[in-house]
Amino acid sequence: MGILKSFYQNARRPEGIGGRLILSKMNVLHNANALWGLSHIEIPPTARILDIGCGGGKNMSNLLRHTPQGSVYGVDYSLVSVEKTKRKNKGAILQGRAKILQGSVSSLPFEDGEFDIATAFETIYFWPDLLHDFMEVRRVIKENGIFFICNEAARPEDSEKWNKLLDLSVYTKEDLSKTLLEAGFCNISCHEYPNKKWLCVTAKKPGGPV
Numbered sequence: 001m002g003i004l005k006s007f008y009q010n011a012r013r014p015e016g017i018g019g020r021l022i023l024s025k026m027n028v029l030h031n032a033n034a035l036w037g038l039s040h041i042e043i044p045p046t047a048r049i050l051d052i053g054c055g056g057g058k059n060m061s062n063l064l065r066h067t068p069q070g071s072v073y074g075v076d077y078s079l080v081s082v083e084k085t086k087r088k089n090k091g092a093i094l095q096g097r098a099k100i101l102q103g104s105v106s107s108l109p110f111e112d113g114e115f116d117i118a119t120a121f122e123t124i125y126f127w128p129d130l131l132h133d134f135m136e137v138r139r140v141i142k143e144n145g146i147f148f149i150c151n152e153a154a155r156p157e158d159s160e161k162w163n164k165l166l167d168l169s170v171y172t173k174e175d176l177s178k179t180l181l182e183a184g185f186c187n188i189s190c191h192e193y194p195n196k197k198w199l200c201v202t203a204k205k206p207g208g209p210v
């Protein structure tokens, strides 16, 4: 593996000094895409949110600004990501508005129906079993709650470019809509920008009348 790829490959599960470095880089480089994505969901100020694959914690900081009366949890299977997210959101943790746990999306350390919204920024490319993992996300969301996905790698024609940097699975809106429906979500809505380069998707967990 080349030096560049062995550095970027760390984004899959950050470890050691390389992992810390790449998390700082991702906090900056992913932000434009994340803010564009967030403009497509309505976030009540009291919402209880789970950010899956929280990485360097910048998305948690953004979500905390939207939820002054709510709370934001983060989960990531990398200890280096958990530590970085904790440092980045120290103030909110002290106020009792944020909590970060180490864990895998395949077996989330939360009870059924705990969250109004679950978010996944730049992480589903690495999830081991998309259908199973989407069902696990659905489990921890409340009825009528929202699952939000935001990806900057979204065009199949860019797969080769991305895979020169790191091994990831690029999903189209058709792939994601199909798997989300199979996983039991409804009201799926996809947004692409610009030239279909970025993709964000919202999906609802069905429930009774709102």
Ligand SMILES: C[S@@+](CC[C@H](N)C(=O)[O-])C[C@H]1O[C@@H](n2cnc3c(N)ncnc32)[C@H](O)[C@@H]1O
Binding pocket: 011, 012, 013, 014, 026, 027, 030, 052, 053, 054, 055, 056, 057, 059, 075, 076, 077, 078, 081, 103, 104, 105, 106, 120, 121, 122, 123, 126, 127, 128
């Ligand atoms: C490319 S980084 C994105 C970090 C952050 N969400 C962002 O947008 O900057 C992917 C993150 O997802 C985490 N991740 C990947 N697969 C995961 C899984 N199966 N369970 C939990 N976390 C996972 C990685 O450890 C890493 O911190």
